[in-house]
Amino acid sequence: MFCRSRNIVSRSVLLVLCFVIGCGSALPQVTAAEWLAEAGKQFQGRDFVAARRSLERAVDTAQKEQNTQVEADARSYLGEGMQRAGEYAAANAEFEKALGLYEQLGNRSRAASVRTFLGSIAFSTGDEKKAREYYEQAMAAYETLNDLAAVAILHRSLAFFSKGDEERRHITQGLEIARQIGARRTEAQLLHLWGDRDFGADDFRSAFERLNEARAIFEELGDRDDLARVLTSMGRLYRVHGHADQALPFYERALDLQKQSGDKQGVIQSLNAITVALNIVGRHAEALRNEQEALRLARETGSPFFIKFILEGVASTHLHLKQYQRAADVLEEARQLTPPRASTLRLLSEARFRLNQYDRALQTAEEGLQLEHSRDVLEDRAQALWKLGRTAEALSDIREVLDSIEQARTTLVPTDFMKQGFSDTYRFVTNLAIRVFLDSGRERDALATAEQSRGRAFLDLLASKDLASKVESLMQQAANDTSSGTGLGLKVGGLPPLVTRGDSPAVNRANPSIARSTELPSPETSSAASMEDLLALAARLNSTILSYWIDEDSTIIWTVSPDGRIGSARTNFGEETISKWIDEALRPAERTTTRGPRVIELPSRAGDTILTSRRGQMPWRRLYDALIRPVRTQLASKGSRRLTIIPSGPLFRLSFAALMAENGRYLIEDYSIHYAPAGAVLKYTNLTKARTSELPARYLLVANPSGMPALPDGKTLPSLPGSDEEVRRIAQMLPSATVTTLRAGNADETRVRNAIPSAKVIHLATHGIVNDNDALNSFLAFGRAGDAAAADGRLTAEEVYGLDLHADLVFLSACRTALGRISGDGVAGLARAFFYAGAASVVSTLWDVADEPASQLVVEFYRSLLSGTGDWRKGDALRTAQLRLLRALRAGQLQVNTPFGKLSLPEDPILWAGFVVIGEP
Incomplete structure (x- = not known):
């Protein structure tokens, strides 16, 4: 910020005394140049308040000395400090005076520099025309002076006001000059701008690359201000990919850097970015407090641009809090400020829509589209048109939005993690599209739209x-x-x-606390299943597809029959209600405050205990009424009685086998069931099945490892004697030459890894530890063979992705192996990893399973699978095993010792319905 034209001996003590008592005649006179030099030291020491006082002294003293050069420099630096503090009017006045002085001195270089600052202030206060004029004047001066460094910077400034080819020309020419002269900071700033422009054009892949390149340079240079701004841009990339929780650490680090450097404009922008992320993750009250602080700072700047920008954030938070009138009032205030912004009108349209003011919502959205033809504003116009009965026009907008989203998918950051959340970003418009299609009788289009949002990252x-x-x-x-x-x-x-x-x-x-140990490259963009694909799938599987979609207010169900019939139904049970019923179904015993004969504790394969209850049928009945009864007449009553379930949201936690009809029959008593995260996934599992069909039958059976690693909290995993017996009985059914059995001390991770690639059927009966917050660190426990990751006894999901399987079946006889983090992409957990590694079908569990009952069920599964003929499949074998266990429970044949004596286990679904077949049936 500061430069010196001559060497000056510092008189710091004298200057401090001048601050305290004033510079009287008894002390030597301090010159304007010395005040300017002292301000430079104070600025370098980050004492910005003292630096400002010194600059004001420099101006006063320079005027008395008639030292025009120092006065111009001091006013210019004062303007810089005021601009950083958001005092735009005061900064503008200082720069105008400095400009006049430099022109009086004939200092064209410094005059051009001041014009760049005046252009920046004009831009920040919403006067883009004046800003461009200042930048063009400065560019002309620097080109005359052959100041290439300044020319490169001005190319960046002018790019802000350009579009298309002109914008690209400014960026590329600026970059070429910056690299030619080694101006690293300017190079990084241009890369940052280019990355932001790529983001605005939905080219997220290129944006990520350029922002990372810029960030690396800023870190190398120790440039805190620019590093903070690029971190904010990187956080925005994570947010648009559906990872607002991962964006927050980027924003928070940026805010910390900006507070340290006194960058008020940056602080305002980072506070707003944090607010957006907080709203997405549901922390609305915190978001409102955060944005009110940003609004206070924005009002201090006096900049209509920043005040309007933050008022939008305040209104958006009110919308999330369902305070629609307050949001509308805030947006009406923002609307009066310049410059006009499409985002203001988009939010105002949303507020009016929520207030049932559909005509006004439509009018506002159309005004917004005149400023910016964007997905968000089109979406707002579509919903208003829909409510006004103008369905054809609404569908036209919706199709344009959906096409735009599909195009954006092709440029996502090409890693699996980044792609997993993208469908969640556009969940609302998908909900809207499905509703409008259904209301207009286009159930096939509605189903295709739902499928378009499922499992795309996978x-x-x-x-x-x-x-x-x-x-x-x-x-x-x-x-x-x-x-x-x-x-x-x-x-x-x-x-x-x-x-x-x-x-x-x-x-x-960028932030070590959010680093992930594995990035799975995902350069391809695959298509979702079309209606023709789903019809062909139902015919191939000889199964009725039950496809679900749950939004805030309703559950939508489609059926696709093997004979080509398509049906649909909609109920008024939204996500919150369905989730509540699932919780009640899965934990009925936990709602019992006392222990007794009706509640029995059993050891689980997660190292904990599970509670079984003789009560708790009502939630299963409610779920049947919500999920099956509306389409029951569309399900096969004879012939093929197989269901292919494609879940949505909370339904990924639900075993449909246990849904209970009004006559007391479970769904599994009438149908065999298997699951898929999306219809198109079964195209890949079918390919895997075909590849393994000619392989020799080889079985890997692993049970009850010894020497398993302790849990992070130090807890020791108990042995699983039931799994030992389970594997022994399975092995007895198979030709010994085809079986590799690893038990106890032989079941270490190294041996398991070495045996897996040659097995067609892989059975792993051990503890499963699921990490919902970090899916890649979920693991299956085996014996330790060493300290290396590949031998530490923790076969993590991350490591499974790296395995090379040729498996027709992977049976994960452990707890919650079908679960993990749930998103619009499905479940990110162990089962997903095994499919990627090369499994056609995975049998896994939706909750903690009790060791002994699980062992009995598993043995019956293999007995049924091995004895089946013709169209007999894994889903049929699992159904047979579950029914046999269910009959045994109903007959009181399974008993356990308890503090209350020997008790019969109840027919609680917790004991028999936890296993599910995913993938090929």
């Missing part, structure tokens, strides 16, 4: 693995051809490994 990941396999095959073929002299010169390269170990540099350096 599909991309599976497609990326398929691509990698093809590339590897081509590379091997090329190598073989070359060695044999028949090569065609094929070159294939540039594909990243499918699993990379170690920290992600981009995230780790």
Whole structure:
């Protein structure tokens, strides 16, 4: 900020005395140049208040000395400090005076510099025309002076006012000059701007690359201000990918840096970014307090631009809190400020829609579209048109929005983690589209829209693995051809490994606390299942597809029959209600305050105990009424009685087998059931099934490992004698030559890893530990064979992604292995990892399973599977096993010792319905 034209001896003590008692005649006179030099030291020491006082003294003294040069410099630096503090009017006045003085001195370089600051203030206060004029004047002066460093900076400034080719020209020319002269800060600033422009154009992949490159340079230079701003941009990328929780640490670090440097404008922007993320994660009261602080700071600046910007954030929070009139009032205030912003009108349209003012909502949205033809404003116009009965026009807008989202998917940051949350970002418009399609009798379009939002990251990941396999095959073929002299010169390269170990540099350096240990590259963009695909799927599986969609207010159900019939139904039970009933169904005993003969404790395979109850049927009946009864007439009553369940939201936690009809029959008593996160996923599992069909039958059976690792809290995992017996009985059903059994001391992680690739059926009966907050660290427990990650006894989901399986079936006889973090992409957990690794079907569990009953069920599953013929499948075998266990429970044949004596276990679904077949039935 400060420079000196000559060497000056500092008289700090004298200057301090001048501050305290004033500079009287008894003390030597302090010159204006000395005050200016002292301000420079104070600024370097980050004492901004003292620096400002010194600059004011420098101005006063320079006027008395008639030292025009020092007065101009001091006013220019004063303007900079005031601008950083958000005092735009005062800063503008100082810069105007400085400009006049520099022009009087004939100092064209410093005059041009001041014009850049005046342009920045004009931009911040909403006068883009004046800002551009100042920047163009400065550019002309610097070009005349051949000041390439300044020219590069001005290219960046002018890019803010440009679009299309002109914008690209300014950025690329600025970058070329910055790199030519080694101006690293300017280079990074231009990369940051380019990344932001890529973001605005939905080119998220390029944005991520450029922002990371800019961030690395700013960190190398120790440039706190610019680093803070690029961190905010990076946080926004995480947020639009559906990871607001991951965006918050970026924003918070940026805010901390800006507070340290006194960057008031940056503080305002970071507070607003934090508010947006807090609203997304449901922390609305905290968001409102945060944005009110931002509004206070914005009003201090006097900038209509910043005040309007923050008023939008306040209104958005009121919308989240369902305070619609307050939101509308705040937005009416914002609307009066310049410059006009489409985002103000979009939010106002939303507020009016929520107030049932549909005509006014439509009018406001159309005004917004005149300023910016964006997805968000189109969405607001669509919902207003829908409520006004103008369905055809609403559908036109909705289709345009959906097409735009599909296009954006092609440029997502190409990692599995980043892609997983994207569907959640546009959940609302998907809900709207489904409702409008259904209301207009287009149930096929509604189902296709739902499918378009399901499991897309997983599909991309599976497609990326398929691509990698093809590339590897081509590379091997090329190598073989070359060695044999028949090569065609094929070159294939540039594909990243499918699993990379170690920290992600981009995230780790930005904030180590949110670094993830694995990034799964996902460069491909796969298509969702079309209606034709779903019809073909139902016919191939000879199954009725039950596809669900749950939003805030309703549950929507589609049926696709093997004969091509499609049906649908809608109930008024929203996500909150369904989630509550599922909680009640899964934990009936926990709502009992006393222990007795009606509540029995059993050891689980998660190392805990589970409670069983003779009560608790009502939630299962309610769930049946909400999820099955509305479409019961559309389900097969004879012939094929198989259901393919495609869940939504909380339904990923639910075993449909236990849904109970009014006559007391469970759904499993009438149908075999299997699950898929999306219809298109079954295309890939079918390919895996075909690849494994000709492989020899080889079984890997693992049970009751000894020497398992302790849990993070130091808790020791207990042995599982039931799993030991389970595996022994399964092995007796199989030809001994086809079986590898690993038990007790032989069931260490290294041996399990070595045996897995050659097995067609993999059965793992051990403890499963699910980490909902970090899906990749969920693990299956085996014996420790060493300290390395591959031998530490924790086969994590991260490590499973790196395995090479050729398995028709993976049976995870452990707790909650079907669960994990739930998003619009489905469940990120152990089962997902095994599908990626190469499994056609995974049998896993939705909750903690009791060791002994689970062992009996598992043995019956294999007995039924091995004896089946024709169209007999894994889902049928699981149904048979569950029914046999259910009959035994009803007959009181399963008994356990309790403090109350020997008691028969109840027919609680917790004991028999936890296992599910995912993937191929």
